[in-house]
Amino acid sequence: MAAYEINNLQNDFQQSLALSGSPGVVSTSPTQSFMNTLPRRLSVSKQQKVLKPFSTGDMKILLLENVNQTAIEIFKGQGYQVEFHKGSLPETELIEKIKDVHAIGIRSKTKLTANVLQHAKNLVVIGCFCIGTNQVDLDFAAKKGIAVFNSPFSNSRSVAELVIAEIISLARQLGDRSIELHTGTWNKVSARCWEVRGKTLGIIGYGHIGSQLSVLAEAMGMHVIYYDIVTIMPLGTAKQVPTLDELLRKADFVSLHVPESPETKDMISAPQLAAMKDGAYLINASRGTVVDIPSLVAAMKVGKIAGTALDVFPNEPRKNGAGTYNDELNGWTSELISLPNVILTPHIGGSTEEAQTAIGMEVATSLTKYINEGNSVGSVNFPEVSLKALDYDQENTVRALYIHQNVPGVLKIVNNILSDHNIDKQFSDSCGEIAYLIADISSVNQSDIKEIYEQLNQTSAKISIRLLY
Ligand SMILES: NC(=O)C1=CN([C@@H]2O[C@H](COP(=O)(O)OP(=O)(O)OC[C@H]3O[C@@H](n4cnc5c(N)ncnc54)[C@H](O)[C@@H]3O)[C@@H](O)[C@H]2O)C=CC1
Ligand SMILES: O=C(O)C(=O)COP(=O)(O)O
Numbered sequence: 322m323a324a325y326e327i328n329n330l331q332n333d334f335q336q337s338l339a340l341s342g343s344p345g346v347v348s349t350s351p352t353q354s355f356m357n358t359l360p361r362r363l364s365v366s367k368q369q370k371v372l373k374p375f376s377t378g379d380m381k382i383l384l385l386e387n388v389n390q391t392a393i394e395i396f397k398g399q400g401y402q403v404e405f406h407k408g409s410l411p412e413t414e415l416i417e418k419i420k421d422v423h424a425i426g427i428r429s430k431t432k433l434t435a436n437v438l439q440h441a442k443n444l445v446v447i448g449c450f451c452i453g454t455n456q457v458d459l460d461f462a463a464k465k466g467i468a469v470f471n472s473p474f475s476n477s478r479s480v481a482e483l484v485i486a487e488i489i490s491l492a493r494q495l496g497d498r499s500i501e502l503h504t505g506t507w508n509k510v511s512a513r514c515w516e517v518r519g520k521t522l523g524i525i526g527y528g529h530i531g532s533q534l535s536v537l538a539e540a541m542g543m544h545v546i547y548y549d550i551v552t553i554m555p556l557g558t559a560k561q562v563p564t565l566d567e568l569l570r571k572a573d574f575v576s577l578h579v580p581e582s583p584e585t586k587d588m589i590s591a592p593q594l595a596a597m598k599d600g601a602y603l604i605n606a607s608r609g610t611v612v613d614i615p616s617l618v619a620a621m622k623v624g625k626i627a628g629t630a631l632d633v634f635p636n637e638p639r640k641n642g643a644g645t646y647n648d649e650l651n652g653w654t655s656e657l658i659s660l661p662n663v664i665l666t667p668h669i670g671g672s673t674e675e676a677q678t679a680i681g682m683e684v685a686t687s688l689t690k691y692i693n694e695g696n697s698v699g700s701v702n703f704p705e706v707s708l709k710a711l712d713y714d715q716e717n718t719v720r721a722l723y724i725h726q727n728v729p730g731v732l733k734i735v736n737n738i739l740s741d742h743n744i745d746k747q748f749s750d751s752c753g754e755i756a757y758l759i760a761d762i763s764s765v766n767q768s769d770i771k772e773i774y775e776q777l778n779q780t781s782a783k784i785s786i787r788l789l790y
């Protein structure tokens with residue numbers, strides 16, 4: 322059957338099913354006041370073998386925070402509707418916009434809390450176009466059947482390189498010398514300026530970024546020690562130390578590379594700063610909540626800490642612009658900027674052309690595969706399930722995507738519903754309270770589809786359903 326014929330059939334079917342809203346979207350659970358995206362036919366471009374959902378024009382994607390152009394091209398290539406914003410949105414505006422969209426792409430700034438997500442009626446998937454996912458309520462999203470994807474290491478190298486630049490800049494007081502000369506002062510000094518060769522770098526969190534940094538720092542002749550909650554194989558001649566305290570006592574430079582979590586909140590505060598060597602340096606390019614800045618300011622004022630580089634802050638402005646970084650945002654700002662040897666950057670650790678292009682492609686591809694095929698591999702809050710792309714040349718084949726509560730007896734009920742047809746392939750997995758089943762079913766007539774959908778929709782463990790055909 323030619324693709325256009327399939328599409329025409331789908332059009333009719335969608336129209337007959339549409340109860341409200343855009344064609345193909347019906348309320349599956351009116352009492353719970355959320356809607357699922359219903360059945361969409363995938364059409365195949367035979368020349369390019371690219372799978373595209375039918376009615377791609379229905380698929381709405383909201384992209385915030387200047388997500389890279391590569392992502393926009395991938396989504397537009399799929400025919401999705403793309404709404405793009407350079408900054409993040411105030412919460413009330415975000416709530417309005419999220420009501421409608423099927424997918425949202427954000428970076429580290431936009432907070433997708435339970436309060437925001439509860440308004441998302443059609444949302445199927447969230448893309449974090451960054452490493453961190455702390456800005457999303459992952460459990461709440463999973464319980465609503467919304468998969469979340471990120472890019473786990475596309476910007477690690479960029480962050481590690483920035484930190485190397487900061488280590489040398491702090492050791493040589495580069496920021497201050499540069500500001501002085503920009504303002505007409507020649508101040509040639511060597512007092513308390515150091516080579517980094519032979520100094521000790523203490524890395525807190527030896528994951529993707531911490532371990533990259535370790536390799537680069539050793540290449541400059543630094544000794545590397547690291548602290549992590551798990552035992553990790555050292556790279557080069559780096560050494561893991563058993564306690565944070567030991568790292569703080571031994572390191573000349575301390576660099577933080579942990580995620581935001583309840584355990585890492587204020588991980589560096591007054592007692593930890595007191596434990597550091599006199600005249601040591603502190604670098605934070607992880608999350609703003611990890612360092613208690615008033616304590617850092619106090620430690621710098623008494624000369625305990627000789628310099629600091631901060632790329633992340635407890636509160637960060639919503640968008641670029643003059644006057645956005647001030648005491649109104651973070652009460653200690655004026656005090657911090659008045660101190661010597663303080664390098665402040667606007668959360669640019671991962672902001673390189675290379676990283677952003679790679680992230681754009683990776684996350685947009687994950688989202689597209691999830692939307693078009695149900696493939697959840699790489700999701701951070703969902704069971705990872707995939708089946709080879711459906712052969713859309715084959716007629717009467719349907720892929721059921723069934724997200725459900727992970728409770729006993731569900732597969733028996735679901736397979737009973739599907740049992741009148743031929744289940745060609747099936748893959749199911751669970752993750753905590755959530756389980757996800759993909760099943761390819763053949764020998765399904767157009768008239769059966771609505772029935773399958775309605776029966777699945779009545780199962781008590783159902784969270785959300787999509788049928789691709
Ligand atoms: N400034 C920027 O632009 C960027 C900042 N980041 C931040 O850097 C963080 C780290 O990134 P990756 O290295 O890719 O993460 P990762 O997950 O690969 O590594 C994090 C490491 O921290 C360790 N860890 C977790 N809790 C800890 C604790 N309480 N004490 C000691 N170690 C602990 C983990 O075991 C893990 O080895 C991200 O979560 C993100 O918040 C990431 C990219 C860019
Ligand atoms: O990747 C991360 O976690 C980052 O912190 C980078 O965030 P961004 O994409 O620059 O908002």
